[in-house]
Amino acid sequence: MKKVLIAYYSRTGTTQNIAALLKQTLNCETEEIIDLKNRNGFSGNLSGGVDALLQRQTRIKQPVHHPSAYDLVILGTPVWLGNLSPALRTYIVQNKKYLPQLAFFCTFAGKGNVNAGKRFLRLSEKNTRILSIQNNETPDKIKKKIENFIQII
DSSP states (O other): OOOEEEEEOOSSSHHHHHHHHHHHHHTOEEEEOOBSSOOOHHHHHHHHHHHHHTTOOOOBOOOSSOGGGOSEEEEEEEEETTEEOHHHHHHHHHHGGGOOEEEEEEEESSSOHHHHHHHHHHHHTSOOEEEEEETTOOHHHHHHHHHHHHHHO
16 A cells, blocks of 8 residues: 655645545545745735735745655645645645655636646646545535545546
């Protein structure tokens, strides 16, 4: 069995919930990526969207788990304006040379998951599997998507 790490950023808890479902199914470790820039409230939401749109990095808390200790790292983020969150972008850039086999999941409210997936593939420079969860999907549909995702990774 592969040693798996799920590393994710979540501002509102939606992406964290999907990470928890994946963890429960895979029985693996998780790493929450902490953005040190305040993303709370209207101004935090606005700055997060602008930073994502401009594909900026941010300062993140030093991770506890090193990705090189794993066979597979599953990275997760919300989609902001069709882009990765700045925190996940930073994690990828800082750990790019240590990242083993990758998989990617994203949560989104409207559209933009396809663009975010393409940006992830370009940034990570790895061919990987992608799971997209829209915020209004039913628990049964989410469960089925996760089951299919786990089978292909």
